[in-house]
Amino acid sequence: MNIRIKGNKFLADFMHDGERYRRSFPTDAEAREWEASLRKRLTLGQPTSDLLRGQTAAGINLRELLEACYQAEWRDTKNERHQLINMRQLEAHFGADLPVVTIKTEAVDGFIKSLEQRQLSPATINSRLSTLSKALNFGADRNYITNLPKITRKKVGNNARLRFLTEEEEMDILDVLEADGRIEFKEFFIWSMDTGMRPIEARHIPQTAVRFDKGLNKYIVDLRRTKNGYPRTIPLTDRAYNAFVALRDAPFPFSRFTESNIRSNWKFVREALNDTDPEFVFYLTRHTCASRLVQRRVELYTVKEWMGHKTYEMTMRYAKLSPRNMLDAVEALQQAL
Secondary structure (H helix, E strand, O other), X not given: OOEEEEOOEEEEEEEEOOEEEEEEEOOHHHHHHHHXXXXXXXXXXXXXXXXXXXXXXXXXXXXXXXXXXXXXXXXOOOOHHHHHHHHHHHXXXXXXXXXXXHOOHHXXXXXXXXXXXXXXXXXXXXXXXXXXXXXXXXXXXXXXXXXXXXXXXXXXXXXXXXXXXXXXXXXXXXXXXXXXXXXXXXXXXXXXXXXXXXXXXXXXXXHHHEEEEOOOOEEEEEEOOOOOOOOEEEEOOHHHHXXXXXXXXXXXXXXXXXXXXXXXXXXXXXXXXOOOOOOOOOOHHHHHHHHHHHHOOOOHHHHHHHHOOOOHHHHHOOHHHOOHHHHHHHHHHHHXX
């Protein structure tokens, strides 16, 4: 039994079956008695509500709560890596040492606003909120928290306008980047446009991932670390390969393009082009790549594999961009008559 002194209180703090139990008492004897009684009941499977009543885990911080939730809910699951990313984002915003009992609705609203300012998609924002909500409910179930904040998720509309860059917009972006001497970011923009790769995927590509495939007579890039966990291979356009060559002076050529780097460069682009459309974000490079594949009548299965979509539903968003498919269908039926 390890009773610690915290301020003018005696803190009982222990783990049992992956869950943490802690409570402060005025005296050492009370802390020891509480811990001994609780340990015994937990071991024997006896009711503990009377001992835990009113326990708000004074002092339990966000990192401790997230770690406890991770051990109990996310560890060794297919969602583990995704949750670890969200956990780091939560700690970065709120602070790892923040007492969880101080996370109120206003703080959550501030978190949402910060994510919106970073131009993250509604789906990504909801993913961060889902991790936070799960952890807070986990804490509430164990009496770590008594009052849960209100968490309002973003609306993700399936019928929302599918925004992508026109060829004219693409040329304008390349021109302003060239004129301002932002050559490295210009190359990264080209790479992103022609591969449709997520920035986080590009950052983890080593030099050795790009190789020449004799069968295809093309350079290709092998992705091993992807969002959905499934590796994929993408053939490169000539200009995408040239962009890679221009940046391959580092072991991980695209690692320099962090979230803050992209945000700063894209802010310059928006201001240079005086584009105030809230949907004019860097992630449009990915949407544009998928849109162009569909518009050029590439099969949806191929588009799904190229983009690394987990489900067909994600790919089908782009199907409406290819009305020619409907014409092909009616012509096929006509020929069958």
